[in-house]
Amino acid sequence: MTTQATDVHAPGAATAADDIVASVDSGARMPIGNQKYLIPGIAFIWSLFQLYIASPLPFIIQQATGLHVVFNNTEVRVIHLAFAMILVAMAFPLTSRAPRDRIPLYDWALAIIGAACCLYLVVFKDQIAARPGLPTTTDLVVSTIGLVTLGIAVYRALGLPLLIVVSVFLAYVFFGSSDWLMDAIRWKGASYGKAMWHFWMQTEGVFGVALGVSASLIFLFVLFGAILEKAGAGNFFIKIAFALLGHLRGGPAKAAVVASGLSGIYSGSSIANVVTTGTFTIPLMKRTGFPAEKAGAVEVASSTNGQLTPPVMGAAAFLIAEFTGTPYTDLIVYAFLPAIVSYIALVYIVHLEALKLGLKGLPHPPSKAQSLTRKLGGFLFGMLAIGALAFFVHYVLGYLTALMPDASLEIAVAIFLIFYFASLVIAARRPDLEVDDPDAPITELPRAGDVVLTGLHFILPIIVLLYCVMIVRMSPALSAFWATLAMIFIALTQHPLKAILRGGKGLAGSFGLGVDEFARGMISGARNMIPIAVATGAAGIIVGTISLTGAHQVVAEFIEALASGSLMLMLILVAVMSLILGMGLPTTANYIVVSSLMAPVIVSLGASEGLIIPLVAAHLFVFYFGILADDTPPVGLAAYAAAGISGGDPIKTGFQGFAYDIRTGLLPFLFIFNTELLLMHVEIVDGVAKAVFVPWYIGLKAFVIAVIAMLAFAAATQRYFLTRCNWVETAALVVVALTLFRPGMWLDLVQPPYIERPGTEIFQIAEAEPVGTNLRLELVGTDFNNPDSRGSVFLVTTLKEGTTGEEKLGTDLAFLEDGDRMTVEEPFPGTPFAYLSQDFDFYADEPVVLQTVQTHAERLPKELFYIPALVLLALVVVFQRRRQTEPAF
Known part of the structure; x- marks a missing residue:
C-alpha cells in the first residue's frame, strides 16, 4: 500500500478503541x-x-x-x-x-x-x-x-x-x-x-505459583514482544500480510487474519491485538465492501485466535506448562496444530464472506501485476525459505553446538552478528517501511519480496528464542532473556547502522530514534504487565482457596449432577462455565480462573466415564473457551475495541465474531476425544495417562484430515461452499466434518470398543493377556461423600511381569473373591489408585465390587470411515457445481 507516511498510528484510528486497550492493558492515566x-x-x-x-x-x-x-x-x-x-x-x-x-x-x-x-x-x-x-x-x-x-x-x-x-x-x-x-x-x-x-x-496464596510464573517468565516474553513491536516489527508483519493476500477476494480481511496471527507470536492481549492490527485492517475491509460489524468481527476472531498461537499464547503458555508439569517445548508442539487449523479455517470463512458479498481484492498496479505462476512461485519460495530457516536452526546450529559445546555461545553470537549485518545491508538499499494511514487512498499494494527484504532482521530475535529453547535447551526464562537482549541490540543499532550504510544520511537523529524505540518498548512492556501481575496475584487467592477448602470437588460434584452421567453434556457445561468465568478478563487472568476450577473437573469426570484425558488436554480445553470469552457478548472487550474502530454495534460485532469462532470452539471437544490433533497419543501406565508424541506421518495425516474437516464445518456454518448451501448440503457438510474429526464415533456404533466380562474373571483374564495390556475396570461402591448412594468409576491398570493373574495385576489393587462377586480392598496410600479412597467408602456395609473387566476389542481401522465422508463431500461438490455462478477463487 502506498500512502502518505506518518510516524504515528493513523489519524483515523478510533479513540474509543485506544481508550479500551489503555484501560484494560496499560492504564489510561497520562x-x-x-x-x-x-x-x-x-x-x-x-x-x-x-x-x-x-x-x-x-x-x-x-x-x-x-x-x-x-x-x-x-x-x-x-x-x-x-x-x-x-x-x-x-x-x-x-x-x-x-x-x-x-x-x-x-x-x-x-x-x-x-x-x-x-x-x-x-x-x-x-x-x-x-x-x-x-x-x-x-x-x-x-x-x-x-x-x-x-x-x-x-x-x-x-x-x-x-x-x-x-x-x-x-x-x-x-x-x-x-x-x-x-x-x-x-x-x-x-x-x-x-x-x-x-x-x-x-506462597500458597497471592504469592503462589501463578505470580511466580508472571515474575519469572511472562514479563520477559511480554517485554520481548513490546520492544519487537516498537522497533517496527508490527508494521512489518502487517505489510507482509497485505502484500501476500491483499489482491485476493476480501484481501484486507485475509490480511487481518494473517497479521493478527503473526502478532499473536509476541502479543499478550487480544484487545491490544485488535487495536494494533485493526486500526489498519478494519477501515480497509469496510472500503472493500465488508459491513462494519463483519469487518470488526473478522478482526476480533483473528485477534482472539492470536492468543491460541504458540509460542506465547497470550502469556498463558508458561502457566499451562507450570500447572500441568508439561515441558514448555512440548506444550508449544501440542498447541501448534489446532492453532494452525483454526487460522486456515478463519481465512476460508473470510473467503466465503467475500464470495457472498461479491467482493474483489485490492489492486496491483500494472507494473507489479503478477501472473498465477509467479504468485505460486513466490509462495513456494517463501515456504522453501521458511523450511531452509528451520533446517538451519535445527541442524546447522544444532551441529555446531554439539561439535563445540564450550564455544557454543560465541559461535551463536558470531552467526547472529553476521546475519544481522547482512540483513541490514540488504535493508539499507531500500526505503524504510512507513506506517500507512488506512483512510488515505490506496494506490497500490507492496510486493512481498520488497517488504521482506526491509525487515529480515526482525526475524533474528525469534530465531534466537527458538535456538535457545529448542537447541541449547535453556529454560524458557533464560531463552526469553537472551532473545530480549538481541531485540534490544537491534532496536538500538538498526537505525544508526542503516544510516551509515546509506552514506551517513540522517545519522545524527538515528541514535535518538533507536534509544526512543528501546525506551518505549521497555515502558510499554512494563505497563502491559500491570494487569497480568495483578491478575496472577488475585488468581493466587482462587488457587489458595481451592487448596485450603477443596472447592474444586464441590464444582465437580455440581457439574456431575447436572450432566447426569453424560460426558458430552459435562464438556458442554464446562465450556459454558469457562465462557462465563472468562467474560471481561484478559487472557492470562481468564485462563487462571477457569483452569483452577474447570480442568480438574474434566479429568476426574472423564475418568469416571472411562475416558483417560491427559491433564494438558483438559487445560487447553478450558483455555480455548476462556479465550473465546473475549468476543462473547455482552462483555467481550475485544468486540468493543473493534466496534470502536469500525463504528459498528459492539453487541452485533461480538455475536458475529463468536459465529466466526464456532469452529474454534469445536476444536477442544475434538482433541479431548482425538488427541492426534494435539500431535500426541496417550499411553496408560498403571492408570496414569502419559502423553507421547505421534510419529510424523500420523501428525501429517492429522493435519490434512483436520484441515478438510474444518473447512467443511466452516462452509456449513456459513451456509456457503461453492455456492449457497441448502439445508441438506449443510447437514451433509456437518456430517463430513464430524466424521473426519472423530471417525471412531461411527465405529463404536458398529463394533463396541471393549469386550466386557464379569469382574469375577479378573485373574483368568490377567493370566491370559500379554504383559503391558491395559485392562479397563469398572468399580461400584458406596459414595464416600454421599453414603446413601452407590456410584461407579472406571480405571485402567496395566499388566506387569508375572506368570499368574495375581502376579501380573501387582499390588496396586487387592481383589478378594466373595461368593459370586469380586470385592476390592482399600488401596494403600502412595499407590496409583490411592485416590479411590476419596470416591468410595471402603468400610461401608456394602463393599466395593469389581463389576466388569473390559479389554480392547479387535476392530476395523477407524480410518475406513474417511472413505464415505470424502465420497459425501464429493457429492456435495457435484451438486453445488451445477448451481455455481461465481468462481470459487
Whole structure:
C-alpha cells in the first residue's frame, strides 16, 4: 500500500478503541507537568529489574564482591507485585471521574500502602520464617490491608468480573462453614489467622505459583514482544500480510487474519491485538465492501485466535506448562496444530464472506501485476525459505553446538552478528517501511519480496528464542532473556547502522530514534504487565482457596449432577462455565480462573466415564473457551475495541465474531476425544495417562484430515461452499466434518470398543493377556461423600511381569473373591489408585465390587470411515457445481 507516511498510528484510528486497550492493558492515566515522567520512569525501572534478575549478572556480582544481590523466588514475586501495585495506583484511574492528567493524593497513598504490604515480606523475612503459621497482630494487619489494596488494584486494572470472582472465593473461606449452607458445599472452616497467613504470608496464596510464573517468565516474553513491536516489527508483519493476500477476494480481511496471527507470536492481549492490527485492517475491509460489524468481527476472531498461537499464547503458555508439569517445548508442539487449523479455517470463512458479498481484492498496479505462476512461485519460495530457516536452526546450529559445546555461545553470537549485518545491508538499499494511514487512498499494494527484504532482521530475535529453547535447551526464562537482549541490540543499532550504510544520511537523529524505540518498548512492556501481575496475584487467592477448602470437588460434584452421567453434556457445561468465568478478563487472568476450577473437573469426570484425558488436554480445553470469552457478548472487550474502530454495534460485532469462532470452539471437544490433533497419543501406565508424541506421518495425516474437516464445518456454518448451501448440503457438510474429526464415533456404533466380562474373571483374564495390556475396570461402591448412594468409576491398570493373574495385576489393587462377586480392598496410600479412597467408602456395609473387566476389542481401522465422508463431500461438490455462478477463487 502506498500512502502518505506518518510516524504515528493513523489519524483515523478510533479513540474509543485506544481508550479500551489503555484501560484494560496499560492504564489510561497520562500525567502532565512534573509528573509526566513518573509512570514511564517506574515502568522502565521495573523492566530493568526483571532483566537483571533473569540475567547471570547478580551471580557474577555476588561472586566478585560478596554482596547479597541475588534475590530468591519469593523475594522476586514480592517485588514484582510491589511494582505492579505502585503502577496500578498511578496509571489506572480509580473511577471514571478521577483525573487522568495527574496522580491524586489518595492514589499516592494506595501506591505506598500496597508496595509496603508487599515489601513487608522481604524486610521481615527472617522473623516471618521463625514463626510459621503463627501470625502476629502486625502480620494480620499487613495481610488484611494487602488483600484490600490488591482487591482495589484488581478493580482498577481488570474491572468488576475478576473482583467478584475473588470475593466469592474469599467469602467461601470465611463463611463456607456456616450452618445455612447446604451440606454438599459446606466445609470445616478456617480461623482468620490461618486464612490470612495462607493467603499473604506464604506462597500458597497471592504469592503462589501463578505470580511466580508472571515474575519469572511472562514479563520477559511480554517485554520481548513490546520492544519487537516498537522497533517496527508490527508494521512489518502487517505489510507482509497485505502484500501476500491483499489482491485476493476480501484481501484486507485475509490480511487481518494473517497479521493478527503473526502478532499473536509476541502479543499478550487480544484487545491490544485488535487495536494494533485493526486500526489498519478494519477501515480497509469496510472500503472493500465488508459491513462494519463483519469487518470488526473478522478482526476480533483473528485477534482472539492470536492468543491460541504458540509460542506465547497470550502469556498463558508458561502457566499451562507450570500447572500441568508439561515441558514448555512440548506444550508449544501440542498447541501448534489446532492453532494452525483454526487460522486456515478463519481465512476460508473470510473467503466465503467475500464470495457472498461479491467482493474483489485490492489492486496491483500494472507494473507489479503478477501472473498465477509467479504468485505460486513466490509462495513456494517463501515456504522453501521458511523450511531452509528451520533446517538451519535445527541442524546447522544444532551441529555446531554439539561439535563445540564450550564455544557454543560465541559461535551463536558470531552467526547472529553476521546475519544481522547482512540483513541490514540488504535493508539499507531500500526505503524504510512507513506506517500507512488506512483512510488515505490506496494506490497500490507492496510486493512481498520488497517488504521482506526491509525487515529480515526482525526475524533474528525469534530465531534466537527458538535456538535457545529448542537447541541449547535453556529454560524458557533464560531463552526469553537472551532473545530480549538481541531485540534490544537491534532496536538500538538498526537505525544508526542503516544510516551509515546509506552514506551517513540522517545519522545524527538515528541514535535518538533507536534509544526512543528501546525506551518505549521497555515502558510499554512494563505497563502491559500491570494487569497480568495483578491478575496472577488475585488468581493466587482462587488457587489458595481451592487448596485450603477443596472447592474444586464441590464444582465437580455440581457439574456431575447436572450432566447426569453424560460426558458430552459435562464438556458442554464446562465450556459454558469457562465462557462465563472468562467474560471481561484478559487472557492470562481468564485462563487462571477457569483452569483452577474447570480442568480438574474434566479429568476426574472423564475418568469416571472411562475416558483417560491427559491433564494438558483438559487445560487447553478450558483455555480455548476462556479465550473465546473475549468476543462473547455482552462483555467481550475485544468486540468493543473493534466496534470502536469500525463504528459498528459492539453487541452485533461480538455475536458475529463468536459465529466466526464456532469452529474454534469445536476444536477442544475434538482433541479431548482425538488427541492426534494435539500431535500426541496417550499411553496408560498403571492408570496414569502419559502423553507421547505421534510419529510424523500420523501428525501429517492429522493435519490434512483436520484441515478438510474444518473447512467443511466452516462452509456449513456459513451456509456457503461453492455456492449457497441448502439445508441438506449443510447437514451433509456437518456430517463430513464430524466424521473426519472423530471417525471412531461411527465405529463404536458398529463394533463396541471393549469386550466386557464379569469382574469375577479378573485373574483368568490377567493370566491370559500379554504383559503391558491395559485392562479397563469398572468399580461400584458406596459414595464416600454421599453414603446413601452407590456410584461407579472406571480405571485402567496395566499388566506387569508375572506368570499368574495375581502376579501380573501387582499390588496396586487387592481383589478378594466373595461368593459370586469380586470385592476390592482399600488401596494403600502412595499407590496409583490411592485416590479411590476419596470416591468410595471402603468400610461401608456394602463393599466395593469389581463389576466388569473390559479389554480392547479387535476392530476395523477407524480410518475406513474417511472413505464415505470424502465420497459425501464429493457429492456435495457435484451438486453445488451445477448451481455455481461465481468462481470459487
